Amino acid sequence: MGRAKKLIIDTDPGIDDAMAIFLALKSPEVDVIGLTTIFGNVYTTLATRNALHLLEVAERQEIPVAEGSHVTLKKVTKLRIADFVHGADGLGNHNYPPPKGKPIDQSAASFLVEKANQFPGEVTVVALGPLTNIALAIQLDPEFPKKIGQIVILGGAFSVNGNVNPAAEANIFGDPEAADEVFTCGADILAVGINVTHQVVMTVADLEELSRSEGKCAKHVCHMANLYFSYHKEAYGMDGVYLHDPTAMLAAIDPTLVTYAEGVVRVQTSGIMRGLTIFANMRKRFSEITEWTNKPTVKVAVTVNAEETVKLLMARLSKP
Numbered sequence: 114m115g116r117a118k119k120l121i122i123d124t125d126p127g128i129d130d131a132m133a134i135f136l137a138l139k140s141p142e143v144d145v146i147g148l149t150t151i152f153g154n155v156y157t158t159l160a161t162r163n164a165l166h167l168l169e170v171a172e173r174q175e176i177p178v179a180e181g182s183h184v185t186l187k188k189v190t191k192l193r194i195a196d197f198v199h200g201a202d203g204l205g206n207h208n209y210p211p212p213k214g215k216p217i218d219q220s221a222a223s224f225l226v227e228k229a230n231q232f233p234g235e236v237t238v239v240a241l242g243p244l245t246n247i248a249l250a251i252q253l254d255p256e257f258p259k260k261i262g263q264i265v266i267l268g269g270a271f272s273v274n275g276n277v278n279p280a281a282e283a284n285i286f287g288d289p290e291a292a293d294e295v296f297t298c299g300a301d302i303l304a305v306g307i308n309v310t311h312q313v314v315m316t317v318a319d320l321e322e323l324s325r326s327e328g329k330c331a332k333h334v335c336h337m338a339n340l341y342f343s344y345h346k347e348a349y350g351m352d353g354v355y356l357h358d359p360t361a362m363l364a365a366i367d368p369t370l371v372t373y374a375e376g377v378v379r380v381q382t383s384g385i386m387r388g389l390t391i392f393a394n395m396r397k398r399f400s401e402i403t404e405w406t407n408k409p410t411v412k413v414a415v416t417v418n419a420e421e422t423v424k425l426l427m428a429r430l431s432k433p
């Protein structure tokens with residue numbers, strides 16, 4: 114095996130974020146060099162606290178946590194927080210004790226820029242929340258898209274309904290202006306949308322199996338997961354949960370788990386379809402110039418090996 118891929122996780126923990134973070138920490142293919150935090154499932158301050166808590170549970174406190182933006186790219190402070198999915202504390206309403214660790218004295222955007230400069234072309238960012246920090250990194254250093262290795266985005270609803278409303282997926286809806294800036298920045302981007310993550314489900318039986326494992330992270334996931342399961346029962350009538358963030362993380366770890374199409378993605382930033390992601394494939398040569406013309410292309414995941422994805426997540430979380 115080659116050298117481990119350097120990874121920064123931009124995250125708003127979140128129960129499925131917790132699974133994805135633990136998964137990365139238990140995966141030899143990647144070396145997690147930092148966590149950056151963002152609002153989304155919780156406010157940014159709580160995201161930072163939860164990131165530090167999860168590193169403590171995994172006994173990986175040496176990994177730096179850089180706090181991200183508290184507001185959207187347009188400085189909007191009224192945010193939509195998904196406490197009804199993850200609980201008021203973001204981790205299933207258990208009010209875990211405050212972490213001992215502290216975030217580093219550097220913003221998320223500045224940390225992202227520093228690492229991209231320190232290891233040009235070598236750093237993968239897995240973005241599990243709204244894309245504000247990544248957009249701020251691009252504004253801070255316009256060369257960031259060229260210097261970052263890859264950005265794997267958990268976000269978007271490509272040719273399917275959203276989960277905030279029929280148009281928009283939660284992470285893109287959280288900051289559509291940032292998302293449009295990131296999708297068109299020219300970096301090597303792989304977007305994993307809910308059209309793909311809705312195929313990857315952890316069942317109650319999977320959870321029970323996980324709870325029998327000796328893994329400390331697995332046990333912690335099981336402790337947190339109840340509320341996430343009851344939300345899916347209520348919202349979708351299902352006895353299982355969508356593995357959004359772990360699927361994006363596994364696509365970064367093992368790209369062969371997904372197939373993708375390549376084209377230009379633009380994000381709707383106004384009106385009733387704010388947050389809509391529209392992918393233009395390259396098949397038609399439009400006679401007119403459109404908002405997609407001459408923009409850099411990105412990769413958008415189309416299919417996923419769901420069975421293998423769930424299996425890998427379970428195996429890795431179960432490691433002691």
Ligand SMILES: O=c1[nH]cnc2c1ncn2[C@@H]1O[C@H](CO)[C@@H](O)[C@H]1O
Pocket residue numbers: 127128129130154195198241276277282283284307357358
């Ligand atoms: O209904 C919802 N509203 C807001 N956020 C949600 C909802 N369902 C899931 N997520 C969260 O948003 C990301 C995927 O879109 C995931 O991080 C998931 O935990």
